[in-house]
Amino acid sequence: MQDLSIPQALVSSVAGARHVMVVTGAGMSAESGVPTFRDAQTGLWSRFRPEELATPEAFEADPDTVWAWYEWRRDLVARAEPHAGHRALAELAGLVPRLTLVTQNVDGLHERAGSRDVVEFHGNLFANRCFLAGHALRDVPRPCAKPPTCPTCGSLVRPGVVWFGEAIPESALARAAASAGDCDVFLSVGTSSLVYPAAGLAHLARDAGAVTVEINPEPTEFAGVATHALAAPAGRALPALLASVQQALASGRA
Numbered sequence: 187m188q189d190l191s192i193p194q195a196l197v198s199s200v201a202g203a204r205h206v207m208v209v210t211g212a213g214m215s216a217e218s219g220v221p222t223f224r225d226a227q228t229g230l231w232s233r234f235r236p237e238e239l240a241t242p243e244a245f246e247a248d249p250d251t252v253w254a255w256y257e258w259r260r261d262l263v264a265r266a267e268p269h270a271g272h273r274a275l276a277e278l279a280g281l282v283p284r285l286t287l288v289t290q291n292v293d294g295l296h297e298r299a300g301s302r303d304v305v306e307f308h309g310n311l312f313a314n315r316c317f318l319a320g321h322a323l324r325d326v327p328r329p330c331a332k333p334p335t336c337p338t339c340g341s342l343v344r345p346g347v348v349w350f351g352e353a354i355p356e357s358a359l360a361r362a363a364a365s366a367g368d369c370d371v372f373l374s375v376g377t378s379s380l381v382y383p384a385a386g387l388a389h390l391a392r393d394a395g396a397v398t399v400e401i402n403p404e405p406t407e408f409a410g411v412a413t414h415a416l417a418a419p420a421g422r423a424l425p426a427l428l429a430s431v432q433q434a435l436a437s438g439r440a
């Protein structure tokens with residue numbers, strides 16, 4: 187495959203940045219074999235109804251079915267491996283003074299690729315908690331066909347993800363919003379930029395004067411207002427960006 191050419195202006199912006207912010211979505215994990223939500227043929231929401239699986243009401247009505255769907259996703263993710271794009275982001279963090287990585291993904295693949303201090307905007311598939319009181323139960327032994335009960339209060343245990351109609355964890359929202367207002371380069375990777383408040387972070391960064399970048403093989407509306415749009419998969423664009431930034435830093439061209 188031909189190397190992707192990265193605009194020199196973008197390379198200089200990243201190499202000279204004080205604070206790079208990256209927001210990733212389901213497309214970031216697509217090349218690891220984890221399905222996205224909205225891609226027409228393969229997206230989860232073309233096969234399943236979100237209101238029957240990803241709301242508190244759905245869990246109350248049919249906890250076994252909701253739990254089983256998340257177990258299926260946990261299995262899928264446990265068998266997936268981070269790809270070169272995940273690793274490139276982990277490495278990029280070591281090249282710039284500050285990098286804030288916010289992910290809408292609940293699969294933990296960034297951490298497994300070596301990224302630290304990831305802001306999990308929509309929670310994590312494996313960070314279970316009880317439905318009524320929110321007692322944390324990170325390590326439910328798997329496989330686990332039905333939702334266990336909380337040893338502290340007896341309520342059913344649910345996956346620690348953000349469902350439709352629920353608030354983003356307060357600390358994640360605060361960190362992400364502060365970073366968006368402070369970063370000088372903002373990368374939006376593998377997201378349809380349709381779900382708020384995550385989608386609003388790119389606009390916050392742009393309004394605050396950051397250089398904005400979209401990486402997505404199917405450009406979204408944000409590509410039209412971003413400073414740079416790379417119409418390529420994350421697994422190709424991020425390693426190419428990293429290599430160009432490494433070269434620029436080595437040759438003192440930042």
Ligand code: OAD
Nearest residue numbers: 211212213216222223224290376377378381402404419420
């Ligand atoms: P979507 O499924 O809405 O969008 C995935 C995006 O990834 C699309 O724009 C694809 O074109 C792009 N894409 C596909 N393959 C790619 C690749 N190899 N490299 C880069 N991009 C690629 O997923 P999200 O935007 O993450 O929320 O969806 C946001 C939220 O909606 C999710 O976090 C989830 C969902 O409902 C909750 O569960 C709360």
